[in-house]
Amino acid sequence: MSVALRPAETGMSWRTFTRAYNADRLGFLNALPAIGPVVRMGANLVFVSDPALIEAVFRGTNTDFQMTLNRRLEAVAAGRGDAALEAWMSARRRATSAVHRTATDGDATGQVELSHQIDAWTAAAAPVSVVEDLTRLNLRASVRLVAGGPDPGLETGTLALLPRLIAVVDDGTRLPGPFAMLVRRHRHARRDDQALRDHVLALADSAPGSGGIVGELAGTEVDRATIANLAVAMLLAGTLVPAAAGAWILALLAANPTWQDRSRADPEARTSVINEALRLYPPTWLISRTVAADGVYAGWSLRAGDEVVISPYVSQRDPVVFPEPERFAPERWAGLRPGIAQYFPFGAGARRCVAAELSLRRLDELVQQVLRRATRLSGGFPRSMSTTSTLFPADLRVRFAD
Numbered sequence: 424m425s426v427a428l429r430p431a432e433t434g435m436s437w438r439t440f441t442r443a444y445n446a447d448r449l450g451f452l453n454a455l456p457a458i459g460p461v462v463r464m465g466a467n468l469v470f471v472s473d474p475a476l477i478e479a480v481f482r483g484t485n486t487d488f489q490m491t492l493n494r495r496l497e498a499v500a501a502g503r504g505d506a507a508l509e510a511w512m513s514a515r516r517r518a519t520s521a522v523h524r525t526a527t528d529g530d531a532t533g534q535v536e537l538s539h540q541i542d543a544w545t546a547a548a549a550p551v552s553v554v555e556d557l558t559r560l561n562l563r564a565s566v567r568l569v570a571g572g573p574d575p576g577l578e579t580g581t582l583a584l585l586p587r588l589i590a591v592v593d594d595g596t597r598l599p600g601p602f603a604m605l606v607r608r609h610r611h612a613r614r615d616d617q618a619l620r621d622h623v624l625a626l627a628d629s630a631p632g633s634g635g636i637v638g639e640l641a642g643t644e645v646d647r648a649t650i651a652n653l654a655v656a657m658l659l660a661g662t663l664v665p666a667a668a669g670a671w672i673l674a675l676l677a678a679n680p681t682w683q684d685r686s687r688a689d690p691e692a693r694t695s696v697i698n699e700a701l702r703l704y705p706p707t708w709l710i711s712r713t714v715a716a717d718g719v720y721a722g723w724s725l726r727a728g729d730e731v732v733i734s735p736y737v738s739q740r741d742p743v744v745f746p747e748p749e750r751f752a753p754e755r756w757a758g759l760r761p762g763i764a765q766y767f768p769f770g771a772g773a774r775r776c777v778a779a780e781l782s783l784r785r786l787d788e789l790v791q792q793v794l795r796r797a798t799r800l801s802g803g804f805p806r807s808m809s810t811t812s813t814l815f816p817a818d819l820r821v822r823f824a825d
């Protein structure tokens with residue numbers, strides 16, 4: 424019988440670890456594979472870059488590896504057969520088919536909004552900061568998905584909640600439930616979260632069957648709390664994250680003019696540019712799960728309660744799969760089919776992003792329309808990036824020449 428492997432220890436104190444991590448989060452994580460494929464960073468925190476264990480984590484999600492933190496980083500029950508998890512998964516199934524329908528039918532309003540936005544970018548005399556504009560476009564698209572049409576209340580509610588949650592997530596102090604409420608930023612996040620949920624529930628009451636995911640779920644077996652959870656999750660996940668993806672793609676195109684020309688003419692080149700941008704800069708750069716029970720997983724000995732952390736930013740820089748990993752090289756995608764543990768900008772397994780296909784299609788529309796309407800993109804590559812909950816270019820300015 425083979426002996427179970429144990430995660431490598433960093434030998435760092437928790438204090439040294441948090442200091443080094445916060446000084447340069449991506450650089451810190453990127454250095455961990457050199458210590459070992461599985462590294463214990465703190466009593467319960469385990470960083471994983473071993474592809475076999477990553478695959479086991481994705482395949483075992485909801486059973487051996489659970490999502491036990493909600494958006495506010497509060498602990499949630501997630502045991503096997505847990506009622507809330509079952510309800511989430513059934514709501515998610517219904518929502519996923521509605522999202523697929525949008526992906527197939529297209530979003531005519533979104534296309535028009537995008538074309539107006541690109542015209543405004545090309546008309547601007549100075550380079551423009553695209554992240555905010557893309558955030559607004561994506562928010563409106565997610566509101567249409569959730570509500571079936573425009574809904575200013577959902578828009579303002581999401582815009583209020585998003586920065587509050589980012590502050591809570593970034594805070595790093597994970598206080599248990601009642602104690603969290605003593606911290607002002609937790610209190611404010613909770614208040615805005617409740618307001619947005621109330622708005623979703625009013626929508627569910629007033630318009631069952633009216634199109635949109637909320638209308639579709641209202642009147643089914645899905646309970647009200649789950650409808651609100653899913654709608655709010657989609658509004659939050661469908662706003663800054665896809666905007667960040669779009670911004671990275673535009674930044675990389677602006678810095679690589681030959682790929683502008685290739686992508687204008689060739690749909691495969693566009694797909695390769697998008698894949699490569701999501702490889703180098705996956706907006707959701709950290710994924711975590713909690714180990715349900717002591718055991719040996721893909722040969723590694725893990726303990727119940729361990730928080731397993733996986734980073735597409737790190738894994739997608741494995742030089743064996745992606746030679747010269749730091750280089751933007753869309754041509755590498757010709758014939759490349761990485762496994763689920765090697766390339767996972769949308770996650771994998773039971774909790775994979777509900778809108779992955781839709782998002783890829785939207786990103787393709789963005790590139791296509793930009794290259795059709797603007798002759799030349801230029802601009803310096805961003806010098807800094809935000810590494811709060813979402814990886815996005817912090818000081819990106821792109822010039823769109825008509």
Ligand code: HEM
Pocket residue numbers: 515565568656657658660661662664665668705706707710711767768769770771773774775776777778779782783
């Ligand atoms: C380029 C765009 C996007 C990227 C890169 C992305 C990435 C991801 C990733 C990595 C996860 C899994 C997280 C984990 O395993 O812990 C996820 C989950 C999720 N995403 Fe996306 N996402 C994108 C767009 C969207 C959009 C547009 C929506 C909604 C309109 C959305 C809704 C969700 C939801 C609801 C989940 C949670 C699924 C669950 O826990 O069961 N995402 N996304």
